[in-house]
Amino acid sequence: MDRFRMIFQYFQSNSESIMNGICGLLALASVKMYTSFDFSCPCLPQYNMAYGLGIMFIPPTILFLCGLILNRQSLVMLEEWRRPQGRRKKDLAVIRYMCSSIMQRAMVAPVVWIVVTLLDGKCLICAFSASMDPEKFVGFANVSTVQVQQLLAKVPCKDDELLRNNTSRKAVSRYLRCWSQALGWSILLILIIAAFLARWLRPCFNQATLLQARHWSNYIDIEQKIFEETCCEHSRLFAHKCILHFFESMRQEIKLHSFSLPREGEGAEGEEDLLRGITDQDQVNKLLKTWYYEKPPLDVSQATPRH
C-alpha cells in the first residue's frame, strides 16, 4: 500500500505528471482492449471492408475523445479562450500551447490502437482479402469471377470448410499480413521521427515565447485550483456562520419564553475575517459572476485593496 501511495503522490505532484499518467493508462487500456476484443470477420463480400475498417478507425476516435474528456486542462483552456476580456488581456500563444499539449497527449492512445491493429494484421486481412488479384495465387486463378469473390472473402475465416487446408488461402493471408505489418512499422517510424525532430528543433524557434507560454499556462491552472479552494473554504465558513446565526436566533426566541442561557459567541469573531465581508447569497453570486466576466489584472504590486 505504501508503494502505491508513493507512486500516487509522485503523479499528483503536478498536473503535468497526472496528465502523463492518464495518457499512459489510456495507452495500456487500448492494448488490453484490443487483446481482449474478439475479432470476428463476417467473411461476406460487402461486409468485410466495412467491418475491418470500422474496427480500425472507430475505437481510436472513441479513445481520442476519452483522452480529451479526461484531461482537466481542456476545460481550463476552453474557459480561457471563451472568457470575456475584462481587465486581463488574453494571450493567444498560451492558448495555442495548451491546445497543442492537450492534442499531443490525446493522440497517444489512438495511435497505439492503430499500430497494434496493423502489426497484428487481422483487420487488414479481413478488409482487403476480397480486393486481391486472384491471378497472383495459384488456387484462385481458374475460378469464375463470382465464385472467386466469395472465396476470397472467406480467406480470413480459417475454419470455413471450403478453405480449411487450402495453401492459397494461407498465401493470401501471409501476403496481406506482411503488408499490414510493414504499414504498421512505417507509421511508427514516421511518428517517432516526427517526435524526435519536434523535440530537437523546438528550442531553435522562439524559446523565450515557449518559456512564457508554458509558465502562464501553468499559472492559469494553479490559479483556478486556488480559486476553487478559496471558494470552498469561504462556503464552509459561510455555512458555519449561517447555522450559528440560525441557532442564535432560535436561542433568542427561547430566551423570550424561558430563563437566560449562557452566552458563547466570541469564538465566531475570528472567522468573520476569513469571510472577507462577503456574507450573503447575492454577494457570493456577484463575486462569482465578476470572477468570470472580469478576471483581475495580472498585477499584484499594490498591497492595499483597490476599487
Added chain:
Amino acid sequence: MDKFRMIFQFFQSNQESFMNGICGIMALASTQMYSAFDFNCPCLPHYNLVYGLGILLVPPFILFLLGFVLNNNISMLAEEWRRPQGQRGKDPAVLRYMFCSMAQRAMIAPAVWVSVTLLDGKCITCAFCTSVPVETLGNASHPRLSQGEVQRVLARIPCKEIYNGQQLIANEVAVRYLRCISQALGWCFVLLMTTLAFLVRSLRPCFSQAAFLKSRYWSHYIDIERKLFDETCAEHARSFAKVCIQQFFESMSTDLVASHCHLPRKAPADAGEAAEKLLGITDRGAMNMALKSWHRCKPPLHLHPPALPTGNGWAGEGQPPTHPSAPRRETAAYYSWV
C-alpha cells in the same frame, strides 16, 4: 516497502540515474516486443529480403530515436546549443559530453533487439533463404528447374506448411544451416558490442580525465539549474495566484464596505508572507521580462557576495575595516567558468 522507496528515490535523484532506469526498462520492453510480435515471413521471392531486413533494422532505429525522445536532456542540449551567449560562455566540451552520454544510453535497446533477433534466427532465415547454396546442401537427384522456379521454391523454406521442394533441398537442412549462420552472427555481434563498451570504459581515464570531470560536472549543473528554475517558477506562480485571488476578494469586499462597515483584519498577514515569496516580481510584464532574460542572457556563473552597506551607515561601530576583505575571499573561492 522501504527498499522500494529507496530504489525509487535513487532513480529520481538525478536525471542520469533516471535515464539509466528508463534505459533498462526499454531494453526489457524490446525483448517483450520481440516475443509478442508475430513474425510472418511472406514466402515470396523478393518480399522475403525486404521483410526480413526490415524487421531486423527498422525497430532498432525506432527504439534508438525513442531513447532520445524520452530523454529530457535532449531539449536541454538543444537549448544550451542554441541559446544566445549572454553573460555566460558556451563550452562545446559540455555539449559533446551530453550528446555522447545520451547516444550511449539510447544504443542499448536497439542492440538488445538486434541480438535477440539474430539469436532467434527467424529474420535471417526469412531474408536469405533464397541464397542457400543448393549445390552443396541440396539433394543430388533433383529435377532441373528454371531459375525463377528455384527462387520461388526456396522462398517457401520458412513456411513449412506450404513448402513443396523436398526433392530440391530438405527443409530441415536449409533451416538448420541458416539458423546456424544467424546465431553465429548474433554471438559475434554481442561480443563486439561488449568489447566496444569495455574499451570505451577502460580507456576513457587514459585520455583527458580532467576535462572529462569538468564536462560531467557542468552538464549535471545545467540539468539541476534548469530543474530548480522550473520549481522556482512554479512556486512563484503559486504565490502570485494566492495574492491575486486575495486582492480580488478584498476588492470585492471594499465594494460592499459601504453596506457592512467591515474590513478584513486577518488578510494582511497572509498577504505579506505570500508577497515575500514573489521576489519582487508583481505583474505580467515583469514576469515575461524575467523569462525572456533567462533564455536570452543567462546569468554568469559567479555568485555575488551579499551587498554591503556603505561607510555612512556604520559610523557608530568599529566593524567596517574587516568586512571588505571577507567578500573578496569568497569571490576567489567561487572561481568563474565564464
